Amino acid sequence: MTARMAEKRAIITVSGLVQGIGFRPFIYRLATRRGLRGHVKNLGDAGVRIDVDGDESAIKLLLSDLVEEKIPLAVYNKIDIDWRDVGEGRIGFIIDTSDIGANEVKHSLIPPDVSICPECVEEMQDPGDRHYLYPFTCCALCGPRFTTIVDLPYDRERTTMIDFPLCDECDREFNDPGDRRFNAQTICDPTCGPRMTLYHPDGSIVQGGDPIAVAARLLNEGSIVAVKGIGGIHLATKTTDDGPLHVLRTRRRKPGKPFAVMSPDLENVQKYAIVSETEREQLTSLARPIVALRKREPFPLSPLISPGLDTVGVMLPYSGIHHLILYHVDEPALVMTSANYPGEPMFVSNEDAFKKLEGVADYLLLHNRRIHARCDDSVLRVIDDQPLFLRRSRGYVPLxxxxxxxxxxxxxxxxxxxxxxxxxxxxxxxxxxxxxxxxxxxxxxxxxxxxxxxxxxxxxxxxxxxxxxxxxxxxxxxxxxxxxxxxxxxxxxxxQHHHAHLASLMADAGVKPDDEIVGIVCDGYGYGSDGSPWGGEVLMGGYEGFSRRGHLEPQPMPGGDLCALRYGRMFQGILYSELPKDRLAQVLYESCIEGFQRGGKEIEAVFEQLEKNFNTPYTTSTGRLLDAVSCLLGASHLRTYEGEGPMKLEALAARGRLRGGIPVDVERDGGDLVLMTSKMVGALLTMRAKHRAEDMAYTFQHALADGLAEMAVTVAKEQGIDAIGFTGGVANNDMITRVIHRRVNEE
Structure with a gap:
């Protein structure tokens, strides 16, 4: 038998995360090392096809290498192998042109944006490298992906980098199998790539040298600079001076919403925040999310960064743009907050930046690369040593x-x-x-x-x-x-809103299709099956349906959604049936007057609404309950951003200790369990004479978590269900989550 007769052909299709991560160059190196002939190409459905001729044992070694030497970003969902007889002789191995129309795999993934790698950062800091101080430096293993992709397969001509043809040097790297930038679709350098420009608000260019270095100097001086990054535009300013932050809050109409900050490295982060090992892993991951960290006391940065909170949202630089700004800035961190107004989408075009940031940004640091898919920063916090997404976006989407x-x-x-x-x-x-x-x-x-x-x-x-x-x-x-x-x-x-929460929790936990769980679902609002506003629910069910088995005591919302904005209204509604009118009025005027936009006149108007039951729906919302307690204890009175009351109450409780005095009373209303929250709030009035607000906040949250857990455990035991979960916006509360977790495990 001749050597040629011993050869085989294999067509290997790989699905998963295999485009946009340097996978084809990886296959090229493996195939040439094993002496195989053929090609590798991207497919139109985000998969990859490897077509090789050679000795059968060498092909099997290639398949083994594919798994054992897998590059860090790759994810294999499926590898299919079609063995065939070898065809006409082929010479060498190449990366072939992508097949736009091919749809051969079902499980391929689209790459997210990947933070800049250490090698590229090192080149940006090397005066002898042509990428020195170039903010768009990247390679096959890092850089923008999702935000640039217009269509598949993932090739330069189907990304926004089509606007920047490769120069000779970049083209050489792109075609050199031994280079880190071999076949990397978004590479560029100062000769051929995008450029940063620093502008005045009127569109004129700021002179004076390197635009990033000049922008950094202006930031050091206290200016507010709009920065166009990977997925959108941020507003940046210094963090050690109250003045610029006060100006930014006034101009951006964000009086209290916490700002995210960006630090150059972990060493600087640890100057102002406490970082656990799990939090460190998240901060330094390829996704580079914002992580909510506990503030270090005394907090050395301005209190205006996250007023009234015990946490600060922190991220590390994920692009060359951010690395270079921080390289030139004399600050442990910069504010890096989305430039859009609250509730509006992040804007991405230079035209929108000039139009929408007039009177907001002192300067605009923009580039000329299009952002095809806007993508805000991801946000998470670690609870019980487990990462919990508050916002899943850049770095994870569209995985x-x-x-x-x-x-x-x-x-x-x-x-x-x-x-x-x-x-x-x-x-x-x-x-x-x-x-x-x-x-x-x-x-x-x-x-x-x-x-x-x-x-x-x-x-x-x-x-x-x-x-x-x-x-x-x-x-x-x-x-x-x-x-x-x-x-x-x-x-x-x-x-139904809370059933969606329940099903999402089940999917995250890998619950099988035919199984049911008991779910505690707590948030600010969801349209209930009966048309009333829900938000503090104990549900039993699965993916296809649910039944409501328990909830918080329904409470009046005088003025409806106004209660979500003016916390005094909700407090007044909760205690309306618990206290004589004159006693309740005294408490409202003495302790909650700031929770009414129109002061005493509004208090009297709310009493009239409650007496006539006019525009006063009843809600089981946990969010509204926490708003009311936040108002009574002085943590927050009027909402300026979503979740403000509960977040500030949690921060207050973080400095407290557990005391007695709050009843956890679960009653039955027909077949439903009901946690009686009016008595719980009323008990705080008695506690005020002896205890600090911090201790009352801690004790109330503990009692609430205890009551929710009691209802869930009761339902689970009665129905013979062994799985209990907790989800919804309130599950972002560290203490409430930990108490429920402990109580359920004890039972």
């Missing part, structure tokens, strides 16, 4: 979440109203869009539609089989659902 079941078709879900994210269900994976913000304006509605369309295009979903939306009849997102349903000819499936 999917694996599901413990296969969907019955392609599903598009348009998401809720506040802090929204849409999703696409395809086979056994759920693909989330980037963070969309609050869907309350035409701009945000357009962003929702564009984000869904882009993900549908990249995933090759085609016409959805099912369109899902929130049960609430008046959410703006329903208009997008209606348009999708009209185009696809399918019906809209309405999903």
């Amino acid at each position: 999917p979440i694996g599901l413990p079941f296969d969907s019955r078709g392609n599903v598009v879900a348009v998401g809720p109203e506040l802090t929204s994210t849409a999703a696409i269900l395809k086979e056994d994976k759920c693909y989330l869009t980037q963070h969309l913000g609050d869907i309350e304006s035409p701009e945000s509605l357009d962003f929702l539609s564009v984000a869904i369309d882009h993900l549908v295009k990249l995933l090759r979903v085609g016409v959805p089989d099912i369109v899902a939306c929130d049960l609430h009849p008046n959410f703006l997102s329903r208009t997008v659902a209606a348009e999708l349903a009209d185009v696809s000819g399918t019906d809209i499936v309405e999903v």
